Amino acid sequence: KNQVEQSPQSLIILEGKNCTLQCNYTVSPFSNLRWYKQDTGRGPVSLTIMTFSENTKSNGRYTATLDADTKQSSLHITASQLSDSASYICVVNQAGTALIFGKGTTLSVSS
Amino acid sequence: EAQVTQNPRYLITVTGKKLTVTCSQNMNHEYMSWYRQDPGLGLRQIYYSMNVEVTDKGDVPEGYKVSRKEKRNFPLILESPSPNQTSLYFCASRTGSGKETQYFGPGTRLLVL
Numbered sequence: 759k760n761q762v763e764q765s766p767q768s769l770i771i772l773e774g775k776n777c778t779l780q781c782n783y784t785v786s787p788f789s790n791l792r793w794y795k796q797d798t799g800r801g802p803v804s805l806t807i808m809t810f811s812e813n814t815k816s817n818g819r820y821t822a823t824l825d826a827d828t829k830q831s832s833l834h835i836t837a838s839q840l841s842d843s844a845s846y847i848c849v850v851n852q853a854g855t856a857l858i859f860g861k862g863t864t865l866s867v868s869s
Numbered sequence: 870e871a872q873v874t875q876n877p878r879y880l881i882t883v884t885g886k887k888l889t890v891t892c893s894q895n896m897n898h899e900y901m902s903w904y905r906q907d908p909g910l911g912l913r914q915i916y917y918s919m920n921v922e923v924t925d926k927g928d929v930p931e932g933y934k935v936s937r938k939e940k941r942n943f944p945l946i947l948e949s950p951s952p953n954q955t956s957l958y959f960c961a962s963r964t965g966s967g968k969e970t971q972y973f974g975p976g977t978r979l980l981v982l
Contacts, residue, residue, distance in 0.1 A: 789968070790968060792970075792971075799957075799976065799978075800975060801873075801959050801961075801973030801974050801975050801976055802912075802959075802973050803973070804970040804971065804972075807968070807969075807970065809968070847911070851968075857914070857971070859911050859912045859913075860911065861909070861910065861911035862911055
């Protein structure tokens, strides 16, 4: 079954600290993997998109990694800010058109 | 500015009263879709459209209808809303290649009494 599992479900960190969110998937055939940030009550916004051949992609303080062999991805946030408080969603594009969504990790950054 | 717009943003209605949520994109995208988001369940696809006059069911299509008469518009229709359709709805669009960013609308929060 095509699935995307994210961990942890929620996370609380202090402002300025780093954190890493995990995403494991069983989607096949694989096309690409996306990370989205979703602020409460708003639409998700794309952070990164990685294809099979890409191991790392950065967007400012956000760095995503992909290991296509183990079917794992991570999103690393450096020097967290209060504005990083949001839900982070991992999405795998099954070759073709289907997008398989994870349930997200809720990150809370406190001062 | 590239964007996906939805209307209304908030809606309270009663069981059985037909409603339509509009969605429009200005990026000439072929692919559009509707999602609902519920606590603990994440985003689930309701319907999608790969181009004008081409629509197909997603994971949770029951109780919903869509149409794609123009490339830019993709309305979501609830013919007879029920309380279990109370949810946060998102419209999204992207190019047909599947390798580009998907843009989401701001969301429509629906309450069915």
